[in-house]
Amino acid sequence: MTDTPTPRGTDLPPAWEPAAVEPELYEGWVAAGYFTADPASEKPPFTIVLPPPNVTGSLHMGHALNHTVMDALTRRRRMQGYEVLWLPGMDHAGIATQNVVERQLAGEGLSRHDLGREKFVERVWDWKAEYGGKILDQMRRLGDGVDWSRERFTMDEGLSKAVQTVFKLLFDDGLIYRAERIINWCPRCRTALSDIEVEHSEDEGELVSIRYGDGDNAIVVATTRAETMLGDTAVAVHPDDERYRHLIGTEVVLPLTGRRIPIVADEHVDPEFGTGAVKVTPAHDPNDFEIGRRHDLPSLTIMDTSGNITAKGPFEGLDRFEARPAVVAALREEGRIVAEKRPYLHSVGHCSRCDTVVEPRLSLQWWVKVEPLARAAGDAVRDGRTQVHPPELAKRYFDWVDNMHDWTISRQLWWGHRIPVWYGPNDEVVCVGPDDEPPAGEGWFQDPDVLDTWFSSGLWPVSTLGWPTATDDLAKFYPTSVLSTGYDILFFWVARMMMFGLYAMDGKQPFDHVYLHGLIRDAQGKKMSKSRGNVIDPLDWLDRFGADATRFTLARGANPGSDMALAEEWAAGSRNFGTKLWNASKFALMNGATTAIPVPARDELTDADRWILDRVDALVSEVDTLFEGFQFAKLCDALYHFTWDLFCDWYLELAKVQIADGRVDATRAVLGHVLDTVLRLLHPVTPFITEVLWKALTGKESLVVAEWPTVSGHTPDAGAASRIEGAQRLITEIRRFRADQGVKPGQRVTARLSGVDEVGLSAHIGSVTSLARLNAPEGDFNAGASLEVALAGGSVTVELDLSGAVDVAAERKRLTKDLTVAEKELAQCEAKLGNPKFTDKAPADVVAKIQTRRDAAAAEIARVQARLAALPTG
RNA sequence: GGGCGCAUAGCUCAGCGGGAGAGCACUCGGUUUACACCCGAGCGGUCGCAGGUUCGAAUCCUGCUGCGCCCA
Numbered sequence: 001m002t003d004t005p006t007p008r009g010t011d012l013p014p015a016w017e018p019a020a021v022e023p024e025l026y027e028g029w030v031a032a033g034y035f036t037a038d039p040a041s042e043k044p045p046f047t048i049v050l051p052p053p054n055v056t057g058s059l060h061m062g063h064a065l066n067h068t069v070m071d072a073l074t075r076r077r078r079m080q081g082y083e084v085l086w087l088p089g090m091d092h093a094g095i096a097t098q099n100v101v102e103r104q105l106a107g108e109g110l111s112r113h114d115l116g117r118e119k120f121v122e123r124v125w126d127w128k129a130e131y132g133g134k135i136l137d138q139m140r141r142l143g144d145g146v147d148w149s150r151e152r153f154t155m156d157e158g159l160s161k162a163v164q165t166v167f168k169l170l171f172d173d174g175l176i177y178r179a180e181r182i183i184n185w186c187p188r189c190r191t192a193l194s195d196i197e198v199e200h201s202e203d204e205g206e207l208v209s210i211r212y213g214d215g216d217n218a219i220v221v222a223t224t225r226a227e228t229m230l231g232d233t234a235v236a237v238h239p240d241d242e243r244y245r246h247l248i249g250t251e252v253v254l255p256l257t258g259r260r261i262p263i264v265a266d267e268h269v270d271p272e273f274g275t276g277a278v279k280v281t282p283a284h285d286p287n288d289f290e291i292g293r294r295h296d297l298p299s300l301t302i303m304d305t306s307g308n309i310t311a312k313g314p315f316e317g318l319d320r321f322e323a324r325p326a327v328v329a330a331l332r333e334e335g336r337i338v339a340e341k342r343p344y345l346h347s348v349g350h351c352s353r354c355d356t357v358v359e360p361r362l363s364l365q366w367w368v369k370v371e372p373l374a375r376a377a378g379d380a381v382r383d384g385r386t387q388v389h390p391p392e393l394a395k396r397y398f399d400w401v402d403n404m405h406d407w408t409i410s411r412q413l414w415w416g417h418r419i420p421v422w423y424g425p426n427d428e429v430v431c432v433g434p435d436d437e438p439p440a441g442e443g444w445f446q447d448p449d450v451l452d453t454w455f456s457s458g459l460w461p462v463s464t465l466g467w468p469t470a471t472d473d474l475a476k477f478y479p480t481s482v483l484s485t486g487y488d489i490l491f492f493w494v495a496r497m498m499m500f501g502l503y504a505m506d507g508k509q510p511f512d513h514v515y516l517h518g519l520i521r522d523a524q525g526k527k528m529s530k531s532r533g534n535v536i537d538p539l540d541w542l543d544r545f546g547a548d549a550t551r552f553t554l555a556r557g558a559n560p561g562s563d564m565a566l567a568e569e570w571a572a573g574s575r576n577f578g579t580k581l582w583n584a585s586k587f588a589l590m591n592g593a594t595t596a597i598p599v600p601a602r603d604e605l606t607d608a609d610r611w612i613l614d615r616v617d618a619l620v621s622e623v624d625t626l627f628e629g630f631q632f633a634k635l636c637d638a639l640y641h642f643t644w645d646l647f648c649d650w651y652l653e654l655a656k657v658q659i660a661d662g663r664v665d666a667t668r669a670v671l672g673h674v675l676d677t678v679l680r681l682l683h684p685v686t687p688f689i690t691e692v693l694w695k696a697l698t699g700k701e702s703l704v705v706a707e708w709p710t711v712s713g714h715t716p717d718a719g720a721a722s723r724i725e726g727a728q729r730l731i732t733e734i735r736r737f738r739a740d741q742g743v744k745p746g747q748r749v750t751a752r753l754s755g756v757d758e759v760g761l762s763a764h765i766g767s768v769t770s771l772a773r774l775n776a777p778e779g780d781f782n783a784g785a786s787l788e789v790a791l792a793g794g795s796v797t798v799e800l801d802l803s804g805a806v807d808v809a810a811e812r813k814r815l816t817k818d819l820t821v822a823e824k825e826l827a828q829c830e831a832k833l834g835n836p837k838f839t840d841k842a843p844a845d846v847v848a849k850i851q852t853r854r855d856a857a858a859a860e861i862a863r864v865q866a867r868l869a870a871l872p873t874g
Numbered sequence: 875g876g877g878c879g880c881a882u883a884g885c886u887c888a889g890c891g892g893g894a895g896a897g898c899a900c901u902c903g904g905u906u907u908a909c910a911c912c913c914g915a916g917c918g919g920u921c922g923c924a925g926g927u928u929c930g931a932a933u934c935c936u937g938c939u940g941c942g943c944c945c946a
Contacts, residue, residue, distance in 0.1 A: 587908030837929035
């Protein structure tokens with residue numbers, strides 16, 4: 001006999017209380033060094049760099065989802081024997097952080113200019129030390145298995161060096177240049193923004209039509225920004241537009257200013273739109289700027305950096321939104337307003353940081369010439385070095401990368417990486433590398449601007465590993481394996497990291513896979529937003545439901561590329577699942593489930609044992625396949641279904657019968673093996689509860705560093721599966737009959753089964769009797785009611801002593817329903833089989849299947865009809 | 875204006891050429907010595923509309939309607 005270890009279940013607390021144990025478990029993992037990566041390891045590498053959250057930010061559901069994904073991926077790989085590096089950190093979020101600290105200063109009645117640049121930057125560092133990086137602690141609560149020893153910040157010395165290095169390289173390659181163009185300007189942040197930092201929305205404005213010139217010379221233009229007319233330097237019409245042909249080359253007087261401006265012909269004017277004539281304000285509109293360039297028009301800047309009018313005259317000093325109605329009123333006064341449309345819905349750009357309406361502004365800025373970089377970034381995906389999941393989103397990536405405009409990288413801020421360019425007294429421009437001495441002496445000064453935060457976070461996959469130094473980390477862990485992020489920031493993250501990673505690493509892609517998850521929405525599928533009041537705080541869920549439940553909820557909703565709806569009920573459901581797993585494990589342990597006894601040879605096992613072991617095998621390979629395909633929702637469903645519907649609802653119940661029958665050790669071994677496997681498979685998604693249960697089951701150190709399950713290699717026992725499914729069917733039918741008859745679930749009913757041997761279920765009578773709560777007949781058995789259950793190979797008749805009135809009406813209702821279903825099925829099958837086109841053209845196996853279904857339906861009809869006929873009338 | 879995606883049970887979604895599925899919600903019954911955060915049984919859908927392809931369409935094609943997203 002095997003020496004059975006003492007059951008361990010009694011060691012477990014009676015209930016799972018995540019909040020009480022999770023922090024301690026987490027700190028234990030960190031202390032044990034499980035998450036610390038070793039570049040000298042012989043194991044194959046698996047690397048994820050965390051898309052750096054904003055230093056001012058705190059954990060929201062989008063993070064929680066993304067972190068769950070990354071943690072699940074890294075935990076599985078660690079269990080599979082990879083040398084895993086998941087590298088954490090934050091970016092310095094130039095505008096956002098500067099805004100936060102400026103607001104703090106404003107509370108003290110100060111501006112950053114009162115402090116001066118140096119003191120202000122010190123103040124930002126102080127702020128960071130005190131308040132920054134809340135999210136890092138929140139990551140611990142989620143259970144993120146990141147390597148804290150490698151935590152990075154984009155403003156760190158090493159990463160700053162990487163920024164300066166890449167700037168110098170790009171500059172020397174002619175891929176960074178300085179130019180005066182129309183850029184997106186935020187008059188509140190008082191800095192330039194890149195295209196993707198501008199969010200467009202359909203806003204209500206006005207469309208005002210203004211007559212320029214008089215008499216035959218008059219021409220009407222329409223605008224939504226009337227105040228910009230102060231900066232007009234031309235009117236443009238299409239060269240083929242008959243209406244205006246006679247005016248081309250002439251001049252009109254610009255109202256309110258008295259300036260004479262030319263009427264020019266430009267191919268890009270749409271004659272169909274409005275009057276077909278457009279006002280041209282080269283300094284305040286990107287299209288107009290292009291027209292101005294083509295026609296050599298002067299550019300008049302009429303606003304300052306805060307959006308106040310600077311044009312001399314009555315409007316000077318007015319904010320642009322005050323100037324707009326003032327200008328319209330003045331024009332109306334002069335009788336020049338031809339039409340006004342209000343409200344007029346049109347697309348307006350807003351600063352993605354502060355929502356202020358962006359002002360196009362002519363300005364001298366630094367740019368990245370993206371064409372060669374973007375082409376390389378596209379090619380890496382085109383030729384499969386980097387794979388996008390789901391692949392549908394690759395198209396969106398190409399659309400963007402292949403049509404990318406040059407990137408404005410200078411920001412008029414103080415917090416960030418200062419542009420490493422010095423200007424000399426004689427218009428010298430010197431780009432300084434990290435190891436160069438900046439030019440000194442009279443008249444030399446450094447560019448005052450800083451770089452876009454994305455310029456440094458685009459380097460993240462290389463700079464965090466030590467680039468430009470050829471470190472061991474870089475050698476071991478680059479290219480990274482997966483980049484995981486929401487599809488909404490595909491352009492921010494993926495494109496920029498791809499461009500810089502490929503450039504810095506001589507064409508070696510920064511990641512092998514890009515996984516794009518969807519956006520979090522509320523239960524109605526609406527976007528979460530503060531104004532809607534439908535935001536769910538992940539910290540609230542962590543408190544109330546625990547990290548595992550939060551993570552499981554998010555992973556279970558994560559279908560690649562599609563958004564997910566969330567509500568508290570979902571989290572409660574996940575918590576319930578955890579409780580179920582807890583109770584089932586506790587029960588198994590109380591009954592001696594163990595991994596210390598090897599699972600006996602197959603021929604010593606019962607049908608139930610072989611069935612559940614085969615299902616576990618199938619589960620392992622299914623979960624593996626789904627993990628490889630980033631199918632988190634499906635793998636969670638598979639685990640949920642197996643655990644609850646197969647393991648708890650059936651195998652545990654069957655195991656009770658087996659143990660009662662004296663099959664103790666084998667059952668303990670099978671219980672132990674199944675539970676062990678399930679806990680391992682669940683661990684990447686729900687690390688905490690599985691850790692506690694697994695330690696109780698195995699007595700080993702930690703599931704974090706346990707091996708990932710593999711399939712046993714046994715050929716599935718189809719016979720066992722079929723018999724178990726037959727027994728399940730029989731049990732369910734009896735339960736259903738009992739429910740129809742109004743028998744209480746707990747009440748034992750005397751029953752006589754016949755036909756059991758013929759369908760091969762003789763070994764399962766005990767299970768059926770137990771799970772259907774039957775008693776063996778003895779003495780005065782009164783078979784008052786009976787049912788017949790059709791199974792593969794025959795049918796089983798169950799006679800029941802209901803010791804009371806049989807509800808014939810309920811039974812008739814049930815049988816009639818069964819009959820209707822069978823008749824419908826028969827009709828459908830016969831219709832197909834009666835169609836010669838079907839029998840000729842459909843594949844033989846499909847035809848055979850329909851024939852089988854027809855025969856089964858016919859038999860079922862006969863059986864049900866016979867039973868209906870045998871029913872007592874009335 | 876250009877492009878993309880989605881319309882399947884009350885809700886959120888899976889299925890994407892041969893028997894309409896899951897979770898939650900709902901109904902009925904329940905002190906079944908693991909679990910009421912539970913157990914057992916059930917109800918619920920001409921798969922947005924109209925055409926087409928096919929022996930066969932929720933699944934492929936076209937058009938329409940509605941919703942959403944991205945870009946300009």
